[in-house]
Each structure stands twice: as structure tokens, then as C-alpha cells.
Amino acid sequence: MRILQLHNEHASQGGATELMHHEARVLTDGGHGVEQYLVPSAEEAQLSAVRAGAKAVWNREASREVTRRIKAFRPDVVHVHTPFPLMSPAVFRAARAAGVPAVTTLHSYRYSCVVGTCVRDGAICEDCVGSRTKLAGVRHACYHDSRPATAALTLSLGLHRAMGTFDHCVSRYLTLTEFSRQLLIRDGYPAEKIQVKANSVPDPGYRAVTSDGPRTVLFAGRLVDVKGVRTLLDAWAQVPAGLRLVIAGDGDLRPLVEERAASDSSIEFVGWVSQDKVVELMGAAEVVVVPSQWYEGAPLVILRSLGVGTPVLVSDLENLSAEVLADRVGWAFRTGDAAALAAELDRLRQDPGLAEGLRSAARASYDARYSPVLDLGRLEEVYQLVAGSD
Structure with a gap:
């Protein structure tokens, strides 16, 4: 199969970027074709708050580039790792318009919480879970302590929920745990499209005996x-x-x-x-x-x-x-x-x-x-399922 991976990078490289590249290697080693389209972080792109906010709602350049790459690469599936903040959920609509099913991995809780952690002031916060407007996040200026920046991401989520992007243009949501799946369901996403797919890491090698040094x-x-x-x-x-x-x-x-x-x-x-x-x-x-x-x-x-x-x-x-x-x-x-x-x-x-x-x-x-062999099988199963049903 041919898979087009999409991802919005962040200023501090974290697990999502690492996992996307790891899955690309797993898929390539398994005989599949992979192409990647990455959007730089807002910091790297040196965008003003106004421009960054506009792109968070609807990034026309990213949508056009996804359309172009689909025509050139002809993928069977588009796999969106993180469309937030700048790539925007508009890329799901671009894939749908091109007739290619899209799946997305929830590396964090960005579809339910604008900061992605469900944490505020050092404590767990679910004020926005179950709310379509998510105005609590704006009220608390959750994203970078900025109400305008928080409002832009909140508008992005609200607009695409209202337009049906998340209901009709995403074929599968892949959560890392059952807990994450249940949280997304509580937030109103379609349960039948949410599936648990654990991550994997390269085999680090079993160490049967600990060191003789200090405990x-x-x-x-x-x-x-x-x-x-x-x-x-x-x-x-x-x-x-x-x-x-x-x-x-x-x-x-x-x-x-x-x-x-x-x-x-x-x-x-x-x-x-x-x-x-x-x-x-x-x-x-x-x-x-x-x-x-x-x-x-x-x-x-x-x-x-x-x-x-x-x-x-x-x-x-x-x-x-x-x-x-x-x-x-x-x-x-x-x-x-x-x-x-x-x-x-x-x-x-x-x-x-x-x-x-x-x-x-x-x-x-x-x-x-958590082995790569298992992960390859899980990815193939998801891709074959959505490619066969869309």
C-alpha cells in the first residue's frame, strides 16, 4: 500500500514526531510506500499570532499541498499524525475531496483540549470535554496563556465539528489506550470510528540481568x-x-x-x-x-x-x-x-x-x-479496512 503521512511539527520535538518516523520505517520495511508532508512549527515559520491563528482555522496552502501530493503520489490512505496548530483539520477535507480515506492518531488530546494535555494550573481539567464550543479554554487562556491564540484553536475545533469534518472526513481515529478512546467518545466523536492502536518502539534488547553497581x-x-x-x-x-x-x-x-x-x-x-x-x-x-x-x-x-x-x-x-x-x-x-x-x-x-x-x-x-512486527500488522489492518470501505 501507499501511505501519505501528514504532521505539524512543534518547537520541541516530542513523541508524535518520533512515532511518525518510526511508523514510516516499520511500513517501509514491511514493503509499503511512504511519503511525508510536514508543516513547520509556528516558531520556525516565524508567523505572527494573527497569521498563525488564521492557519489554525483553515490552512489553504496546506490543503492545496495535500491535494497536489495526493495527485502525484496516489496514496491508498492519508495518515494525519497531528494537524494542530498550523496544518489545520482542513487537510481532512482535502483528502476526502480527492477520494482518499484519512486516519489520524491521537498522540495527545488536541481534538478535545486546545493544549492537548487536559491539564490546567497543574491539575487535571476536563472543562472542555463534552463541550462543542470549548469556551472554557478561551476563558482560561489555556493555549500559551493567550486568549487570542486559544480562541483561534477553539474556533478551528468548533468550525470543523459544525461542518462535519470530524464526522465525515475522518475514517478512523486511532487512540493509544482504551482510556483515550473513552474520553474521545465522551467528547462526542463517533464511537464506531475510534479504535485503540498501541504504539511500538524498536526492540531495545532484553537485558536479563541488572548491573552489579548500586541499586x-x-x-x-x-x-x-x-x-x-x-x-x-x-x-x-x-x-x-x-x-x-x-x-x-x-x-x-x-x-x-x-x-x-x-x-x-x-x-x-x-x-x-x-x-x-x-x-x-x-x-x-x-x-x-x-x-x-x-x-x-x-x-x-x-x-x-x-x-x-x-x-x-x-x-x-x-x-x-x-x-x-x-x-x-x-x-x-x-x-x-x-x-x-x-x-x-x-x-x-x-x-x-x-x-x-x-x-x-x-x-x-x-x-x-509493543513490538514493531505487531505494529505493522495493526497498521495494515486499519489501512486495509478504510481503503476497502471508502
């Missing part, structure tokens, strides 16, 4: 509030000596992490490191901790950790913990509760064999859910 807990990710970094640091201060915390990443909270590491010899901050180094750190860790405080959908750090055979300790938000607990490859603690996290870490400290006993199960979970 290590690893955090790898962006150093921002919604990732639960403060909760982790506060919890660590309550854990008796016996474990080492390694923190890999960068972000707004880097000064706080550096301050804690300077005053606590059991914390090692390694900064932003390569993916190969992250995998190496995962293989040497007893557990990888994922204390996120937003509805993060199957973060890649969990998939990679399971791939190397390292169990995970996660927040008890459903879409983070459901499969971890179902597969018995880790533990969950009350989201945002430093004392609850400290208690789980202390349990690990007191029982050196606790995590080691889950390593084979962790790898089995990766093989059963």
Missing part, C-alpha cells in the same frame, strides 16, 4: 511539572538510604533537579542523553519510575523499559497504569502523592528481589503489545 531507580523524560518531577523529588527525600536515583532529561525544572542532586549524593543527574544511553540506563535500573500527572497515553519510556525487561512504577492514572497492572509488570501509586510514591520505593528498597522477579514478565509484555 538504581531511573527517571527519563522532560523535566516539567506534568511529568511529576516535583513529586518524585519530594518522595525521594522520604526514602531511607539504600537506592540511587538517576535522572535523565532536561526542561524547566532542571535548576530544581540540579539543586537536589547537589545536596543529596544519592541523586545523579545526567542531563539529556542519547536514546542508546537511556536504554543502557534502563537495563541497569531495578525500576523505571513514571510519575506523570496528566493523561499521558502509553509514554515511550514505559515501552522501552518493558523492552529491556525492567519493570515500571507509575502513577495510578488509568491510561498509564491499566496495562502495567494487568500484565503485572510493575506497580502504581496515587498520582501526585509523594508519600505514596515514597512507600513504594521503600518497599523496593527493603526487597532486592522484588523488581528482579518481574523482568521476564516485563519483556513478555513488550513482545505481546
Whole structure:
């Protein structure tokens, strides 16, 4: 098959961009043809707020380019990874007009929340879920603390909902978890078009035995509030000596992490490191901790950790913990509760064999859910289904 991938890049390259390129490799290795059309971030395009807002509602240039590429490449399916903010949902209408079915992956919650996280002022917020107008977001200036910018994205969602773009021009919505699927249904999207398709990551290689060095807990990710970094640091201060915390990443909270590491010899901050180094750190860790405080959908750090055979300790938000607990490859603690996290870490400290006993199960979970071979089959199934019905 031939697949045209569309994506709006963002100033900070995140999981959506990485996953799109990964799926392109998976599909190409599987014998399919892939072409990509990427729209740069607003920052890279150096657009004024007014121009960026107009494009968020209806990007005529992107629509024309999608039409041109469909004529030249003749894809069987258009796969839109993220049309927000600048590409705009108008690209779905371009694909429909050209007679090509479109699917989209929900890497975040942008179809329901203009900032994509369902977080406001550091707490979960669903004020806009179930609302077609989503005026709460404008009232709170959720997008970049700007009411005009928030209004533009809100208008984009509202206009395309009213015009039927999301009902009639999208053949399948692919969510990463069942929780995400249910949230989209609660927001009024057609349930029959929403399907769970888990991500995959390249096989990082199973590490059957941990390192002979210090007993290590690893955090790898962006150093921002919604990732639960403060909760982790506060919890660590309550854990008796016996474990080492390694923190890999960068972000707004880097000064706080550096301050804690300077005053606590059991914390090692390694900064932003390569993916190969992250995998190496995962293989040497007893557990990888994922204390996120937003509805993060199957973060890649969990998939990679399971791939190397390292169990995970996660927040008890459903879409983070459901499969971890179902597969018995880790533990969950009350989201945002430093004392609850400290208690789980202390349990690990007191029982050196606790995590080691889950390593084979962790790898089995990766093989059963997150391998590229499985992902290729899932993508082919979706594409064949929509290509055959449209």
C-alpha cells in the first residue's frame, strides 16, 4: 500500500514526531510506500499570532499541498499524525475531496483540549470535554496563556465539528489506550470510528540481568511539572538510604533537579542523553519510575523499559497504569502523592528481589503489545479496512 503521512511539527520535538518516523520505517520495511508532508512549527515559520491563528482555522496552502501530493503520489490512505496548530483539520477535507480515506492518531488530546494535555494550573481539567464550543479554554487562556491564540484553536475545533469534518472526513481515529478512546467518545466523536492502536518502539534488547553497581531507580523524560518531577523529588527525600536515583532529561525544572542532586549524593543527574544511553540506563535500573500527572497515553519510556525487561512504577492514572497492572509488570501509586510514591520505593528498597522477579514478565509484555512486527500488522489492518470501505 501507499501511505501519505501528514504532521505539524512543534518547537520541541516530542513523541508524535518520533512515532511518525518510526511508523514510516516499520511500513517501509514491511514493503509499503511512504511519503511525508510536514508543516513547520509556528516558531520556525516565524508567523505572527494573527497569521498563525488564521492557519489554525483553515490552512489553504496546506490543503492545496495535500491535494497536489495526493495527485502525484496516489496514496491508498492519508495518515494525519497531528494537524494542530498550523496544518489545520482542513487537510481532512482535502483528502476526502480527492477520494482518499484519512486516519489520524491521537498522540495527545488536541481534538478535545486546545493544549492537548487536559491539564490546567497543574491539575487535571476536563472543562472542555463534552463541550462543542470549548469556551472554557478561551476563558482560561489555556493555549500559551493567550486568549487570542486559544480562541483561534477553539474556533478551528468548533468550525470543523459544525461542518462535519470530524464526522465525515475522518475514517478512523486511532487512540493509544482504551482510556483515550473513552474520553474521545465522551467528547462526542463517533464511537464506531475510534479504535485503540498501541504504539511500538524498536526492540531495545532484553537485558536479563541488572548491573552489579548500586541499586538504581531511573527517571527519563522532560523535566516539567506534568511529568511529576516535583513529586518524585519530594518522595525521594522520604526514602531511607539504600537506592540511587538517576535522572535523565532536561526542561524547566532542571535548576530544581540540579539543586537536589547537589545536596543529596544519592541523586545523579545526567542531563539529556542519547536514546542508546537511556536504554543502557534502563537495563541497569531495578525500576523505571513514571510519575506523570496528566493523561499521558502509553509514554515511550514505559515501552522501552518493558523492552529491556525492567519493570515500571507509575502513577495510578488509568491510561498509564491499566496495562502495567494487568500484565503485572510493575506497580502504581496515587498520582501526585509523594508519600505514596515514597512507600513504594521503600518497599523496593527493603526487597532486592522484588523488581528482579518481574523482568521476564516485563519483556513478555513488550513482545505481546509493543513490538514493531505487531505494529505493522495493526497498521495494515486499519489501512486495509478504510481503503476497502471508502
